[in-house]
Amino acid sequence: MGCDVVVGGATTAERRGIERLFVARDETFSRFRPDSELNRVNDAAGIVLNVSAAFAEMVAVAMRAARVTDGLVDPTLGAAIEAAGYDRDFSELTPSADPPEPGARGRWRSLRLRRTLLHRPRGVRLDLNGVVKGKTVDDALALIDGDGFVSAGGDIAARGAVDVALPDGGAVRLLEGGLATSSIAKRRWLRAGVWQHHLIDPRTGRPCETPWQQVTVSAATCLHADVAAKAALLSGDDGSDYLARHGLAGRFFRGGGHGVSVAWAA
Amino acid sequence: MGAMESRISAARARANRANSVILASAAALFVAAVVAVRVAHPARTQPATTSPSSGATSASTSSDDFYGESEDGEGGSGSGSIAPSQSAPQLSTGGS
Numbered sequence: 031m032g033c034d035v036v037v038g039g040a041t042t043a044e045r046r047g048i049e050r051l052f053v054a055r056d057e058t059f060s061r062f063r064p065d066s067e068l069n070r071v072n073d074a075a076g077i078v079l080n081v082s083a084a085f086a087e088m089v090a091v092a093m094r095a096a097r098v099t100d101g102l103v104d105p106t107l108g109a110a111i112e113a114a115g116y117d118r119d120f121s122e123l124t125p126s127a128d129p130p131e132p133g134a135r136g137r138w139r140s141l142r143l144r145r146t147l148l149h150r151p152r153g154v155r156l157d158l159n160g161v162v163k164g165k166t167v168d169d170a171l172a173l174i175d176g177d178g179f180v181s182a183g184g185d186i187a188a189r190g191a192v193d194v195a196l197p198d199g200g201a202v203r204l205l206e207g208g209l210a211t212s213s214i215a216k217r218r219w220l221r222a223g224v225w226q227h228h229l230i231d232p233r234t235g236r237p238c239e240t241p242w243q244q245v246t247v248s249a250a251t252c253l254h255a256d257v258a259a260k261a262a263l264l265s266g267d268d269g270s271d272y273l274a275r276h277g278l279a280g281r282f283f284r285g286g287g288h289g290v291s292v293a294w295a296a
Numbered sequence: 297m298g299a300m301e302s303r304i305s306a307a308r309a310r311a312n313r314a315n316s317v318i319l320a321s322a323a324a325l326f327v328a329a330v331v332a333v334r335v336a337h338p339a340r341t342q343p344a345t346t347s348p349s350s351g352a353t354s355a356s357t358s359s360d361d362f363y364g365e366s367e368d369g370e371g372g373s374g375s376g377s378i379a380p381s382q383s384a385p386q387l388s389t390g391g392s
Contacts, residue, residue, distance in 0.1 A: 193386055197389070206376060246389055248376040250374060279375050
């Protein structure tokens with residue numbers, strides 16, 4: 031998944047199980063593995079495909095995320111992220127003089143899923159990374175019997191207290207549940223002298239414009255925290271309203287240390 | 297005497313046939329009722345040919361319960377549990 035995974039509180043056997051889980055998810059959902067199921071689905075000629083149960087489950091999760099965010103977290107932005115220039119592993123991206131190509135808007139409502147039969151209109155390319163990491167972190171924590179935590183690239187699920195450093199230099203104690211940060215300050219690359227980033231606005235098919243550099247959200251699970259953080263960041267000035275509407279706590283960071291908190295008791 | 301036995305046999309045969317018909321009809325009605333209940337059940341998923349705007353999937357549920365339920369379906373609050381930090385951070389959440 032192109033990020034560091036940190037595990038606490040796991041036995042050796044549990045840690046091995048978690049490692050296998052992350053490897054399996056990467057093999058299935060990576061955009062950068064030619065043989066991943068995601069790429070096989072995206073490259074398939076047919077519009078109705080029989081996918082694996084694991085793939086279907088993730089598509090279902092992604093569609094629920096799209097529904098709860100009114101389409102802000104959209105699983106059909108695979109072509110748009112590639113058009114913006116993120117078409118290979120992030121470590122291999124280099125500045126390019128070519129401007130980004132126009133990106134396709136999100137079309138999550140065009141997807142149909144019935145058990146393992148996926149209907150995907152021609153031209154729609156899936157990118158499930160909006161939910162894969164958070165879901166995998168939650169599933170990994172479920173492999174730990176007692177108290178513990180799992181963090182993948184700073185998206186965290188914990189059972190039992192763990193102190194976590196925040197983007198603005200502060201810290202918070204996560205007692206239970208998930209904590210995730212969505213950011214446009216990382217995973218950036220240059221195209222024709224203009225910074226691009228990986229958070230695509232499904233309404234435009236382009237990297238989003240938002241007043242926030244980073245949004246951190248606390249939720250019942252890492253998946254929920256990650257989805258909410260993305261939605262809040264994409265909501266711009268309405269991001270705090272989005273969290274308040276769903277009863278979630280979060281912190282919004284602008285550049286220069288300015289921040290806004292929503293129900294943030296820490 | 298023989299004629300009477302013949303009539304009795306014929307009557308028994310008619311009764312047996314009637315019983316068979318009744319049993320077959322009852323079985324057919326039962327199957328029809330089961331099929332009718334299954335088709336009309338509200339939990340039955342929508343056919344794949346529903347309107348494109350419905351966005352229905354066999355796995356999707358109301359958006360309202362996404363943040364309110366835990367992944368194991370046991371429910372729970374939407375927000376996680378956080379408190380002021382009490383020691384040096386073991387992890388950092390830096391954005392992805």
